[in-house]
Amino acid sequence: MIELKQVDAGYGGQAVVQGVTASFPPGCITVILGKNGCGKSTLLRTAARQQPPLGGQILLDGRDIFTIAPKEFARLAAVLPQSREAPAIPAQSLVLHGRFPYLGFPRRPSPQDKQIVERAMRAAGAWEYRDKYLTQLSGGERQKVYLAMVLAQDTGVIFMDEPGTYLDISHQFEILSLMRRLRSAGKTVVTVLHDLGQALSVADRVLLLDKGAAVFWGDPQSLFQSGKLDEIFGIRSHKITVDGGTEYVFRPKDATP
């Protein structure tokens, strides 16, 4: 369970979002939504201990995350970074680095670590290119390898910063279904998503940011009914039923029929 208490987040003393109070419970997918530049990623990075908050407190199971040693924190919470650097190393080596928080001196991964790596790579659908160099992989494949690394960290909390950006739609769906599986495994999943439709369909809870503050915190159904999405994004949202499932579609505010 991650709790944000009156958190101000930003860079160089300049707050981008202020006074955010929310909690991310286990077995629950929380999606942070908002327009470009509203501080979604900044808030996520702050909650994930990648940068210090400018104010307020972030608790993980009741402990201030900045009092937790870096390695211990890395055993409790993992972050899928937004940047996709591609070092010239085999995919399996990258995923093995997900076990780093568990390695003492000398840094020798145990057979158990290797098992966990294999399981993580299979779960993320990256096992088939375990021997390929990251430089040989496409963006989507690379993202799966990074996801496998995050899974190999074997944490209760997983942060993902726009995991589907620049990926083919099929890869995006694979990532969404992986999130659902993580939720069923009782993990806390916190993610920034760009696609409103995907966000509303996968989220258990939505944290909506606008003009430097949290303006909505609740389930996607109530968000849809509140009309806040239409107001903030300047659109008209509709709920439709396709193949027996609920989907959301969005049209420009002044769209003609």
Place this chain on the structure above:
Amino acid sequence: MNISPKFSIRIYLNKESPRFRVSLLAGAGLLVVLLAALSLCAGAVMIDLGSIWEAVSQGDTQEKAYQIFMYVRLPRTLAALLAGGALACAGAVLQTVLNNALASPNIIGVNAGAGLFTIVLSALFPQWLRFSPLAAFLGALAAAGAVYFIASRTGASRMTIVLSGVAVSSILSAFTDTVLTLFPDAQVGRTEFLIGSFSGVTMDSVKLAGVCILLGIAVCIVLSYDMNVLALGESTASSLGMRTGLYRMVFLISAALLAGSAVSFSGLIGFVGLIVPHAARFLAGRDNRVLIPLCALLGGAFTVGCDILARVLFAPYELPVGIVMSFLGGPFFIYLLLRQKRGRMLD
């Protein structure tokens, strides 16, 4: 393991296999031994290993072979092995830590810092010359610290590091030139020091520096797995629980210790720190657990090889080893660059 029909690709991937790695390191070790043996024999006077053995086992200090071996060839060979290994390791570490393919002790000013401090020591306090490894280490550390400080203040883009290194380097060289102009008699302030040479090396000058170098290489090998994690980039490494600032500092200090110690007795040989890590990466891939020991061996082998040529090419006259190194290393480096399609190496 299934046998892939594309055999050649399989071999390429097997860079990661333990067997390939062990054979690579064993091969490099053998090369070091062979070249070291040759270096003990070759020079203005050729001595064969048999007569060296004879002279040393008899312990006849008046014997000519004994004197040449103990006071010239042995210190010189050790010096070349240690300096080459140290500079190559320092280069590999700097390239990883600063995330920049062009980083090497000479390019980012670490050698210039070490050189300046050594020359200042020899000009102002010639009686303390035996502490020159310490002075060189401090100079190297000051230069590395300055470059790191400038780069982190400005956002540490890859280009900034190289450019600030060039700037720091030229400031330090200007100081060196000033000292050399004001103190023309400074003991170390000769052309050999500025180009790099092992001709004047004695066992005494290598002793302390050698211990520092072995210590530095040991630290780098012990921390090589951590270096792999650091190479994943700031955000990934820190999300894996690594204290990246602390590690960067430790690695910079180790690189400064290595380069400074080497410069203190060999002078400003630098090129080995740039090209050997690249050649090693070309052979072994990116895993620092293999790369660091391989750099130590290949750096030593390359430097000893260049030093042999420096001695025998125009015997009895001798070239400073730095010149040979540039003549051999430059074209080899260009060859490596051309072999890499689309300039991959500089990624």
